[in-house]
Amino acid sequence: MAVAASVSRATAARALSHHGYVGDETATRVQEAADRLGYRANRVAQALRSGQLPIAGFIPGDIQNPFFAGIAHDLEVELRKHGHNLLIASSGDNAAQERELLESLRALGLCGFVLTPASAASSQHIAKLARDGVPCVLIDRVAKGARCDSIVVDNVGGARAAVDYLVANGHRRIGFLRDDSQIFTAQERLAGYLRALTGHGIVPEKQLIARSRSVVEHAIAATTRLFRRRNKPTALFTVDSLMTQGALLGLRAMGLQVPHDVSLIGFDDFSLATFTDPQITVVAQPTAEIGALAARLLIERLAGDMADPQHIRFPTQLIVRGSVSCPPAR
Template sequence: MAPRKTVTLKDIAAAANVSRAAAARALNGYGYVGAATAERVIEIAAQLGYRGNRVAQALRGGQLPLVGFVPGDIQNPFFAQIAHDIDAQLRQSRQSLLIASSAESVAQERDLIESFRALNVRGVIVAPAASPTRPHLEALLHEGVPLVLIDRAVEGLPCDCVSVDNAGGARAAVGCLIAAGHRRVAVIHDDQRIVTARDRLAGYAGALADHGIALDARLIAVAQSTVAQATEATIRLFRQPDPPTALFTLDSLMTKGALLGLRALGLSVPRDVSLVGFDDFDLATFTEPQITVVAQPVAQIGPLAVRMLLERMRGSTEPPRHVQLPTRLIRRGSVAPPGGGAAATDSAC
């Protein structure tokens, strides 16, 4: 037997001698359509066995429990862990998660937010990409869609936010290297589009200033947050005539790249170079020596953002909250005094 042909809205409209728009209004119960016309359309739809797209109808009516999440880069372990935690937390409240990465592109973030708005999502969690203005996020709030920012606050945007003390964490990391005797501390960072990078670079500069060390532009390398670019930036830094003795990296992908770059140059950690990275990651405890890192409370960020969002979805009218979580310096074996020697003790940092 041949498969039964699916009855479409076009078929119903043709049989009832009305436009597809009129047929859609009659079947979905929105807009104006005459009573007699509506009755005829519904009767013909029943006769032909029309089922309609119940999912599409539910989406239009905002009846599906959907929440959108826009991370900066889903390949970054930091955002991957947060996405996992957000999904697990939402499932407990019978909400479904839609995830789409902005790849740190403002244009892509804007398009994703527009798509979420078209799907009538019940709330959105965003790690905003860099931009001086946020009309697409403001549009969400104007329409009453709950919005929570993670990792990055946006000045002047009246919504809840969960971030960490990036400047303080970076200050502690560089302070650890300085306490071990280093005066030529290099840093690898991105182009400061992202507020977290700006804050971490400010913490680096603040630690130098705390100890009376002048900022040296030759010790600051710019690279995108990828292993390949961080590897190249590390090689550039340490091929200089007067190379640094220590290195601070601004995220886990850059730390991995730094390790590869140092290995390519034949430099050993911490005998030749001391290293501290922002963000803990699995490889940090599998290397020899293990890498000293600034750890973010990643496990707290996703669940807290979901709790804030659910409260707004349930009608909370409390003033916007900005929760800044503390970081923690985890001392391992990648810091030693300049010129080699035993790894720095905890007290040295």
């Protein structure tokens, strides 16, 4: 191509990469030659020479979760504005798999990461990532000892608001469908549920707390087990949107109507929550704000911002719809 444009290879390289001075006439001639020959710059090769790809990694627990899918979309939109692309790889909420993903993606030269720590065991390798100078933003969960920016929500307050609303509608036996893992959000939402009950003078009952993997099919089974008990709950609070969907399907399979037989509130809003009959009352997180802010924080770190890490906690919002009523008379 340099021959076709009658310039040296160095001049052609400067013209195509827009680095270094090249006269306007020469630059035009090089670009015209590139167009004729169908030349496309190899961004990977250019990035490898500079030691960094213009690609950020996003490692959520499970990309099938609507919350993380929404975050991924907003991250990609915001990063693209700054000339970066996004690579997504789910950890499956497994700390060992998360560590392997980080090592593999770092070896590829990714510029930085947005991730949701899989568990408390994630803290060690995430802290090392920060010590090595790799820009990293944590969302939804935190990693103890890691000097990284973090964005979470008030999980405890959101769970308390849900239980407070159920109690205000006359419920005393409130079931809780939770993730069986030890992740940060599950622990905080459980704490909020328990604090709300005790705050209203209600003694928490272990048999009203059902465990399940955050998978619709598992949530169906856990809901069925919970409501087959003799003294079943009059209301159910679920820990995330996949659990909410599973609970709704499980209740319907048992012939229980929401909210006539059972009231239901879920943590996390999701699109189907407004397409059901009745629509589902939820504790909503500001998903769009979280994704966009995470991208901006990462871009600032990539640009050389060396300030102390920012730790941001957003409030949640209880969105009241039609899935809660007074408990049925018994």
